[in-house]
Amino acid sequence: MNLQSSAVARSPASHTASPTHVLAVDDDATMRALFSDYLSENDFRVTAVADGRAMRTVLAEQIVDLLLLDLKLFAEDGMALAQRLREESAIPIIIVSGRHDEADRVMGLELGADDYVTKPFSPRELLARIRTVLRRRRAEVRQGRPKGVRAYRFDGWELNLNTRCLMTRDARQVWLSNGEFNLLVVLLASPERILSRDQLIDLSRLHNDDVFNRAIDMQIMRLRRKLEGDAAHPRYIKTERGAGYVFGVPVETVY
Secondary structure (H helix, E strand, C coil), X not given: CCCCCCCXXXXXXXXXXXXXXXXXXXXXXXXXXXXXXXHHHCCCEEEEEXXXXXXXXXXXXXXXXXXXXXXXXXXXXXXXXXXXXXXXXXCCEEEEECCCXXXXXXXXXXXXXXXXXXXXXXXXXXXXXXXXXXXXHHHCCCCCCCCCCCEEEECCEEEECCCCEEECCCCCEECCCHHHHHHHHHHHHCCCCCECHHHHHHHHCHHHCXXXXXXXXXXXXXXXXXXXXXXXXXXXXXXXXXXXXXXXXXXXXXX
């Protein structure tokens, strides 16, 4: 059962429609201008930066749907950036590089890039490749992820479903295990609605981890430690005695 087909009732959540956000990393100002102008004309939101430090700042503060990454950055190795990013997130990466050697293309793809485009390139071809990568990624059914949702926001917090990163109100990153992430997604998808333990197990796909109801209680306890100022008196994840759990504050859904 997935969250789209679930019969669990949901409270109305505010839906924010926003354009697909492409982050372009290239130390060539002309290339950054090309990315910004051409992709913006084709209904993308574009952020163009010159180095890895600026890239990391954008990724920490904003929802990014796809990354365009040059390999030859000033004083930085784009391959290393791509490898580190792939270890930390599932954001689609298209390498855009002047390196034409087959070895570079193979290495980039093996490091986890979704595509490799060599300079010079046709902007129309790049646009087509971006759309293809996004279609392919959106078609993937990832465990615990409602189709089409990019992030959930609540009370100043944000759970980015692309990076699987939870950000606090003061912009600190909170690490979540797979089970904690999947369970939190389920709770945020049905805010202010009571969900039984059986429903939480089914929707969060915890069958492979633990098949008994009390496993949910352990995951809830761990989530509370990371979310709540006082886990003994939770504000977000509340217990409904004899019924289950409820996420107790409004949630904004970002598509």
